[in-house]
Amino acid sequence: MKYHCLKNMEKHKEHKPYQCSECLKCFTQKGSLVKHMKVHTGDKPYQCSECLKCFSQKGNLVKHMKVHTGDKPYQCSECLKCFSQKDHLVTHVKVHTGDKPYECSECLKCFSKKGYLLTHMKVHTGDKPYQCSECMKCFSQKGSLVTHMRVHTGDKQYQCSECLKCFSQKGNLVTHMKLHTGDKPYECSQCLKCFSQKGTLVKHMKVHTGDKPYQCSQCLKCFSQKGNLVKHMKVHAEDKLYQCSECLKCFTDKSNLVTHMRVHTGDKPYQCSECVKCFSVKCSLVKHMKVHTGDKPYQCSECLKCFSQKYILVTHMKVHTGDKPYQCSQCLKCFSQKGNLVKHMKVHAEDKLY
Template structure:
């Protein structure tokens, strides 16, 4: 026989809500009066109900009487334990009636419903921005106050939210619990994984309102928008050069200082930028796990391999506005434009020769030294430039990936193929400005120009006689060698 439900005899005079027990109604009226008669003796915090004070006191005592039977984690409240067990059972009993999304807690569903209703009851008193939950408002308020209450115990760096601190701690532990199901790359946070997945899905949710171009990340869109504006509000105080972004200016300022705060723990070499140090660290690992299927050249980073693959592609999407010449990459186009502007900002400290690119000056510096830092691991031959070593290594592999479409002859590199094709076409693109004689190669034109300038750059170290060509000097030196043998 069922027991009849007790009648609700007690009614709140403010909101007309009814209760079965008088004590329940008395507790409820404190919602309207905001009366909090129960005070914590430790921190003086007030509470409207005695059981809330009892639960609060466990914070000071450290008591956690409720233990999870699966992972042994302890909790102060039974309700917290019940909510936690859903982590193991993956139970989500609360479902949104609008989008059918499921939640583990009723409170989370209540907050989520505001997404559909548009309700944002929590407003910032400074900028009037509104939020759907109180926690988001509290986090936002720290933007104005600058408060960062969560500190890393390893490096003392502070954060505005506990979630950001938790993600940061994985830098020290090197923990990356979130793995991409497509390429198995691991990430330290779900947000980073979510952004990475767009590489596989091709999703680009951010659209430029000016040109209609789409981007995977909001940061990419923000950077792109600045290309439509000619404004460069950030100026270098040293050389007066202007920049579109503060980050570009900060990087540029290191050119004027000798500060190199990032040091390699292996060879103690210092760098001005952290990304440069990270790239440098691969030198010590010597591991090159990314191989080009076209020329078998290996790379330490997948990004470097992707850039290299453009060499084998015929696409040239970047065009010079001055001479209409096409290029495969934007950096190559930028470097090319310096030919038209005449800008040569890199100068050799020995002979004062100027260059448009720093790498050209670095390569040039080896002319003044006998140093050959790049050595072949097979025949031990030394080279002044890394690229020359890479080209040399193909000699040992025997690979000739570039084929002439006319005679099917194979070549080790693309430049050899380009020169060879001129045998079939008869093209001689390099013309002497004095006698109008044409040449297939630029180097041949430069050698020919010495007949007009009378330049003799090669000098014998024995008799100091000068020669126009290196081959003539080599033949001449043999005469001295023959004279020594006779004597």
């Protein structure tokens, strides 16, 4: 009797009388077809009360709400990492089992989910369907576009508990925290210098190899890092769209213009909570706070003297190296610091008065 019952259930499973007129997918129940049709109509009647994101099915909204509540009931038995959804745990477990059945036909890299493979394939096809409406930059993934948009909106929701610096991405905050913990697990095999990030080590290795793959199309100068090439290109760029209405100085970035305008307005929105001193840029406040905390992370390798800022250490090192790059044009006397040269020049200026 049980056998016949199971066989009958298999027939029901195979029988899917309800077909979608758009993509021809079939369903066993009419309700499932109705839910599926929302994919094509774009109907999303279920809205999250926290972030206003909308969903086509109530079940997806329920799953999403765990992002805000922090509820992660599914735990990995190997590394004890927790997840809000069961399917995320199932995918994660494959990291430990090594199960990656989906292989890229181009580079043979393997993935645990078909979706990951499809996303990866865009690297080879160059497909970037998601475009930023502000700067027209294109991305292969929607998530990358959403993250990028924070550059324009200024949204930085991840804050460092140590120095109060804010970040638009959680990963950047995690990386930044290593500055405070001093964790540098990546060591250069050539000079034994250590780094907090693997990518920084990879970039550093080019110092030893001499590899400079990024070339300027204007003056043919080469760079080891793409970011340095991008900065350099601004030297040649005549297109400076953002102009100061006061002194007519031009800038390639809107954010630089906004910061510059404070020179004219005298606006100093960043205030120290200890001595009430104000600053025009946030980084100046962060540096200033070290005066109150006594934090001096930069140490001289010669005399072990410590400094709160890196540039002060660099200036101090000239005491040991004897480097004096700043020369007086009047008497040819040399100085290790530009400020000392400026002070010295006043001696000549006073002599001319008499």
